[in-house]
Amino acid sequence: MIFKLSKYIVVTDVLDPNSEKQQRIIFSTRSGISALIEDAVYQKLQVGDFTGLGNNVLSRFMDYEIIVNNEEDEFQEILKLNKLGVKDTKSVSMTIQPTANCQLGCFYCGQVHSKQTMSADVQEKILQRLIYQLDRQRDTELVHTTWYGGEPLMGYSAIINLSNRMQEIARDRGLAYGAYMITNGLSLKKDIFTELYLHHKITRFQITIDTVKEHHDKRRITKKGESTFDIIMKNIVEICALEHYQARVKHPIFIRMNVDESNYQHVTEFIDYIVSLGLKDKVEMGFFPISNWGDKNAGDEQGLTTNEFAELEIEWLMYMQEQGFTMEYILPLRNYDVCMVVNEASEVYDATGNITPCYEFPYTPKYEDKKYIIGNLLEDESTYNNKTQVRGWYDDLATCNVSPKCSKCNLFPVCNGGCPKDWYNGEVKCPTVKANIEDKLVLQYLMDKSSLKTLM
C-alpha cells in the first residue's frame, strides 16, 4: 500500500522565520485537528517521505487523516462519510415559525410577512410529525426546537402550547429537550425571557443589532419606520441584570451583527458600547456578512466582498479579545452535515403548515416552487416530496452536478459547501473562513498559548 499527504490540509507560513525552530501550524480539515509542526517534518510530508517519522507520529498522522491511503479518492470518501454521519445525528431538530408576522421591515429581509399565526390544527400536526420522526430515528437522544419567524414572539401562545407538549413527549421517551430562539428582541421583555428560559428551555436567544444606534435604526425599523434600537437594548440590559440570567448557560443572549459596507466601520464602536454597559461577560457576539435573501439582493448591492469581510473579521475578533470578551474556539469543526438541509430529521414548519428543508424558504416568494417544499402538514403524507432539491446536496456533489469548486477545495470537510441553496441558485458563495483560515489558525494558536491581550 502506498500513502500520501492528504490534500485536505491547511498550512501556515513558518511562524517565526528568525527562530532556529522553524514551526508551522498544520490543520487537517478531514479531522479538524490543528497542530504545530516543524518545518522539516512538513517538508518530508510534502514529498511523501514518511520514513523519518517515528511510529507514534506516523500513527497519529494517519489517525488525524494527514497521511492517507494513496488509492483513496478523498473527496468521494468524505462525501460517503458525510452521508453516513448525518444519519447518526442523535437529535430531531425542528425549526418552527409560529407566525408569519413581524413588526420589522428590514431592507435585506427576503420574507413577505402576513398576519397569519399558526392554527391549532397545524400545531397538532407538528406534534404528530415529531412523533413520526422519533419513531423513525430510534437513536434519538435530543429533541431540539429553534423558534423562528417572522418574529416568533408574535406567535407566543403557539410557542407555549407546542413547547409544553414537546417537552412532555421528550420526557415520556426519556429524551433531552432544548430550544433556541431567533428574535428581533423587540418584545423580549424580562418576564417573557424568564418564562421561556426557565420553563421552555430556550437557552439561546439570537438578537440582531446592526451595530450602533445610528445604523441599526436606519435598517432594523418597524414597518411604519419607527426606530427599535433603544427598546431592544433596554430589553437586553434588563434581562442581563436578572439574577437567574446565567442560571442555565453562560451566554443566553447572542447578539448578531449584520455587516455591510454601510456599517462595518461601526462594529468596534458597538463592541465598546456593549462593554460600557457591562455586558461583555453576559452576551456572545458574532458578525455576519449581509447576503442576498430571496428576491432581495442586498448582498450584491452593498455587501462586502468575502475577502474584505474576512480581513475585518480577524480585526474584530482581536478587538473583542482586547476588550476582554471570552472566546474559546474560533476554528471550523469537522462536521458531517453542511447544515440542516441534508438531514431528514431536521425540518422547518411554517405557520401555514408548510414543511421545508431550509429556513430561508418560508414566506419567501422566490422559493414557492414545489422543488423547495416537502409538503404541507395539513395534507396527506403521501403527497410529500422527500426529494427536494437541497436534500440531494451530497449526491449532487458526488456526481459533480453542482459546485465543481467544492471538490477541489481543501476546506471542504469543515465547510461541506457552506450554503447549498446558494450554489443551486448559481451563486459562488464560499464562507469567509476560506479567506482567513490561516489567520484564524494563528489567532487560535495565540489564544491558546498566551494571553493575547498582552500582545496587542
Add this chain to the structure above:
Amino acid sequence: MKSKRLKMALQKFSEARIEGGLEDGFEVMNLDEASSTRGGNLAGCTCNNGSNYTTKPPDCTCNNGSNYA
C-alpha cells in the same frame, strides 16, 4: 497571514517565548474541540485491553474499564 496586527502579535509572542522544540516534531493543539464533533475522543488511545506498556499510543487519555458493559 493577512492581518498586520496579528503578525505583530505573533512576532511579540515569538520574541517573548522560550524556545522549545516539539517532541516528535509535532504537537496537537485542539484535541478536545476536534473530538467534540466527532463523537469519540480523537486521542490516539481508546484502548480496551492489556496493560501499561513502555510503548504507549500517542495522547493516551484512557481510564480503567472495558468497552464491554
Add this chain to the structure above:
Amino acid sequence: MNASIIADYLKQFEDYAPEPPKEADSSAASSNSNKFDNGHIFYALLEYIIRELPEREKHTYCYSLSQKLLRVCQSKERNVATYFVNKVEEQYALLNEEQALEYHALRSIFNPVMAYYHYYLQHDYERAEGYMLGLLENIDYLIGHGFLDGMYMKIEQYLNTARVYFNAGQYDKSARYARVVMQYLLSSGKETFEFPFSEVLRSANQLNSILALFFNGLIFKALAKPESGAFFRNDFLLAVFREMDISFNEMMEPATRDALAILLRISEGEEEEGLEMALDTQIFNEKVPASMRYFVLTALLHHNNAGDLLPEPLKNNIRLYQEKELGLTASQINVLRPLNAIV
C-alpha cells in the same frame, strides 16, 4: 447473628466522607505507572509487528483503522461505523494465511474491534462470538511467536467472551470462560495457559488492578441480572468461583481473598458464617474490588433487617459510600437492589 452486632459493625461508616475530587493524575498516564490502565496492548502489538515485518505504513494504517472503528462504536455512530467496517473488511480480504505472523497480528488488531461492533452496536452475539473465538487462536499464535504480552490480550478476551455469552443468556458458557481466566489470574501457576501470569506481570499493583476489573466486571453483571441467579445465591458466580483448586498468587491482596471467601460462603447458603468472617476481616478498604464490598455490605444490611436499625445519618453515609466509593450510579443502585430498599 444479632442485627445489633451488625449495626455496631457498620458504625465504621459513621465517619465516612467522600474524598475531594483528585487532580488529574499525570502519573497515571506515564509509561512506568504500575496501575492497570487497560490499554496500549494493541499499540504494543503494532510496535511488535513493525519490528518483525516490513511495510510499517500499511500496518500502522490497519492499526489506525481499528482505532477509528473503535471510537465510532464507542460513540454509537452506527452508520459511520459501517464505513470503517467496510474498510476493515477490505483488509481482511487481503490477508494471506501463509504469511502467518502478519495474518495473526492484523487479525488480532481487527477482530476485537469487529467483535465489539457486532456486540455493542448490532447486538449480534453470534458474529461477535465468531470474531472472539478467532481472536483467541490469533493470540495463541502471537504468544507462540514470542509476543508474550499477548497474554494481556488473551485474558481480556476471555473476559469479553464471558460477557458476550452472558449477555446472550448463555450463562454456562459464560461461566466456563470466566472461571478459566479467573483461576489463571488468581493462581500462581499457569493453569491451562502457556505460562504463569507472573511472567508478564509488572507489579502487585497491576495484578490487583486487573483483578478488580475482572471481579467487578463479572460480579456486578451477575448481580444486576436476576436470570443468572438470585442475588445472594447467584448460580453464575458460584459456577465461576466455587472450589478453585489452585495455589493463590502471593501478590494478590489478602483482603480480596477474604472477600472472595465471604462472598462464596454467603452464596453457598452459609450466611451466618460468611457474615461472621466479614466482621473479623478488613474488607472495606479500597484495595478490595468494589463489587465484593457491595455484595458483603448488602448482605450485612439485609441480615435480620440490620439496616433498619441504623440511624438516618448513617444510612445516608452508606448511600454516599455506595455512590462515591463503590462508584455506583443512581441507576445502578436502583438496579442493584435490595440495598436501595434499605438505604
